[in-house]
Amino acid sequence: MSNLNILFLSLIVLSSILFSSIILSSCKGDYSVNITGFADSQLKNTTSLNGFIKKKISGLYKVRTGKKMFGDTVVVKWSGTTMSVFARRNEAYMVLKGGSLDSSLVFEGYWRFAQSDRSGNIRLHIAYMEGAKELLQELPPGKVILSGFANEDGTSRSSISLEYIKPLKVNDGFYIVAHRGGGRNSDLLPYSENSLEIIQYAEILGANAIEIDIRLTKDKEPILYHDDNFNTRLIKGEYMVGPVENYYLYQVKNFCTLKKGEIIPTLSEALEVVIKKTNIKFVWLDIKSVEAARISIPVMNNYMKMANQRGRDLVILVGMPTREIFDFIVSGSEYETALKLCELSIDDVRKSNSKVWAPRWTLGYLTNQVEAMQSEGRKTVVWTLDEPGFIRKFINESKFDGILTNYPTLVAYEYYIKDQ
Amino acid sequence: MNITLKINKIYKYLLLFILIPKFRFGNACSAGQTPMNRFPRRMFSCNEKQWLTRHNKYFLLLILIISNPLYLLCLDKDSDYTLSTEIFAGWSYKLNSELAGEPSYSRSGLPVGLRIMWEPDNLLRVGIESAYLKLSSFEKQGIETKYGTTNAKASLNAVPILLIFSMNKWNFDISTGLGVYYLYATFDAKLINSVQQSGEWDMGFLLSIGYTYPFDGPFSVGANLKYYSISERQEYLISPQISLKYNVFTW
Structure with a gap:
């Protein structure tokens, strides 16, 4: 065999191995953020915190120590028994549980950088003389200082100190809409996208609204x-x-579960959880087919009635993402009373009498059209905004009533920090 | 110029085009066409070559591979060429499973298949392979459905269609195959009263080693160990097999 042939054959083998490697390496493993918690947790012997303390702790904080991780200011907000801390720097956030221990308050949980897999444990205290004394006596504290440390991989340890500046502004109806019930699998959240568990977690991530995807079996x-x-x-x-x-x-x-082991929920199960176990105010059903719209709208209407009976401040809207679904819903008189969200033009919003207009964020601020919609009593929600710089710009410069995002922690931070 | 020389020439140019980036892109850019500095210069050059460069390097490599036997055919006109068929059967074992340990779960099967190879008078052989692979089966009992309580049996199967590259020396053979698998699941639930099937095409590959013992005449028998990877679904199968090979004709 000639040298040339040997060369070619070697090339063939190498090429084949190359191709195989390309395909093999395309097999993505299951990445996750491993949050173990503290082995010596101090929460075990604590007493749960009352509403007064949670309210007084919520607010805007100056970062005294730990700026490298969390920037200059953070937002502290309670959802049920969980305290969330949102930051701009590193797209960081913390999720903590708290309790009172002797004469101080202790908080433990984890921190994450939302757009990377970096995470670790965090433990904070409010010492007796740094606000705990008044808080435990249900008196307005003169100051509140959260101090402690954060670690990464259980090793490196960074000091954290946060000083209370002012209370959070009251949400004036702005919707922080969490994509896929709370966030995507690719963002390594503790629960799978479109699961009952992530819906209940959405508020901890700063959302007050969710978008969920609906298909038919x-x-x-x-x-x-x-x-x-x-x-x-x-x-x-x-x-x-x-x-x-x-x-x-x-x-x-x-015969299957979602990636984190949850059972795939039905629409009914999801809406029941929203009504009974959350304070979510807005549910956007991202309908994937005409048939799914036909089946889902009556279910949606039933749960709207249930929400109204319970006095829940909640709207459930059927999305109209395509012309086909739009035409189907508009042509059916039985769907007139359904609350609708239209992703098409403002003329289509008017034609369908949609309660919400949801344009794509890449179209820009659309200020004139947004104002026109708002003057007609409609809401406007822009989707799907994930880039930190644009989130900041849209919150500060546009007039939208809400943002659909995979990173509700970022939107929450920018919203609560605005005009403060 | 006869066809042999033409193929020869085309092949050499292809080889040069792929192997020597400087030759392709070195100083061919005209003034004003700015490379993007973030990337290697050879990735961004003249407009007319960007399309090829960005999107077709693997495609060109594939052309090279496929055209090689043709080239060898042209070079080596005195050689013998054989078209062979091979049927094989064996036992397979699915390597990964979430259900491992479940009593009604089985991850072994009896694969059967066919390989057709074109064998020039050198190390390299090219062909196609297909097979029926049973990956696993699982029965779940006492399932609550809106039709009542039922048992359901599920099985997972695959039919690969792979382009095979094989090297043979001293009757030992190593092969790699690239292509697609039709992966399908079947369900049999008595209450639903129908066997139901759902499937999709997925990318994957095959690695194989084997030995073939030739008899006098066109027949030979062999033993192979194959590793099937349905990469897109992350399903992996290992399968020892025996094969019967028949040389259909030689020229």
Whole structure:
């Protein structure tokens, strides 16, 4: 065999290995943020905090120590039993539980950089003379200082000190809409996207509204699922192959789970959780087909009634992302009373009498059109805004009533810091 | 110029084009066409070459691979060429599973398949392979459905269609295959009263080592160990197999 042939053959082998490697390396593993918590947790012996303390702790804080991680200011906000801290720098946030221990208050949890996988544990205290004394006596504190440390990978340790500046402004109806129920799987959140668990976590991430994706099973049950097909990005379940609409609900419930092990919820289950277990004010159903719209709207209307009966400040809206779905909903007189969210033009919003107009963020501020919609009593929500710089600009310079985002912690920070 | 020389020439140019970036992009840019400094210079050059450079390097490499046997054919006109078919069967074991340990779960199967190879008189062989692979099965009992309580049996199967590159020396063979798998699941639930199927095409590859023992005449038998990877779905299978090979014709 000639040298040339040997060269070619070597090339063939190398090329084949190269191709195989390309494909093999394209297999993404399951990344996650591993938050272990403190082995010597101080929360075990604490007493839970009352509403007065939570209210007084919520507010805008100056970062005295820890600016490298969290910047100059942070927003501290309570959701139920969880204290969230939102920052601009590093797109950082903290999620903590708290309690009173002897004469001080202790908080433990984790910190994350929202757009990376960096995370760690954090422990903060309010010492007796730094606000705990008054807070425990339910008196207005002269000062509140949260101090402690954050670690990363259980090793490096950074001091943190936050000093209370002022209370948070009251949300004037601005919607911080969490994408896919709270956030995407790719952002390494503790729960899967479009799960009941992430819906209940959305408020901890700073959202007061959610967007969820609706598809139909083979037996016409609306479920929460984003993609056309079952795939390893969203589920675990080796027998779930191909389009979602090929599968019955019993198969969806019994032969797969979402990536973090949750059961794929139906629309009814999701709305029940929203009403009974959250304070979410706005639910956007991102409908994926005409048939899904036909089936989902009556379900949605039933849960709107339930919310009204319970006195919940909640709107559930059917999204109209495409002309096809728009035409179907507009042509059906039975859908007139449904609350609608239109992603098309403002003329289409008027034609469908949609309560909300939701343009794509890349179209810009659209100030004239937004004002026109608002003057007609409609809300405007822009989607899907994830870039920190643009989030800041849209909050400070545009007139939208809400932002759909994968990073509600960022939107929450920018919203609460605005004009402060 | 006859066809052999033409192919020869085209092949050499292709090789040069792929192997020597300087030759392709070195100083060919005209004034005013600014490279993007963030990337290697050879990634951004003349407009007319950006399309090829950015999107087709793998495609060109594929052309090179596919055209190589043709080139060898042209170079080595006195050689023998054989078209062979090979049927194989064996046992397979799925390497990864979330359900491992479940009593009604099985991840072994009996694959059968067919490989057709074009074998020039040198190390390299090229062909295609397909097979039926049963990846796993699982039965779940007492499932509550809106139709009542039922049992359901699920199985996962795949049919690969792979372009095979193989090297053979002293009857030992190593192969790699690239292509697609039709992956499909079947469900049988008595209450639903139908066997239901759903599938999709996924990218994947195959690695194989084997030994072939030739008999006198066109037949030979062999043993192979194959590793199937349905990369897109992260399903992996290992399979020892025996094969019967038949040389259909030689010229």
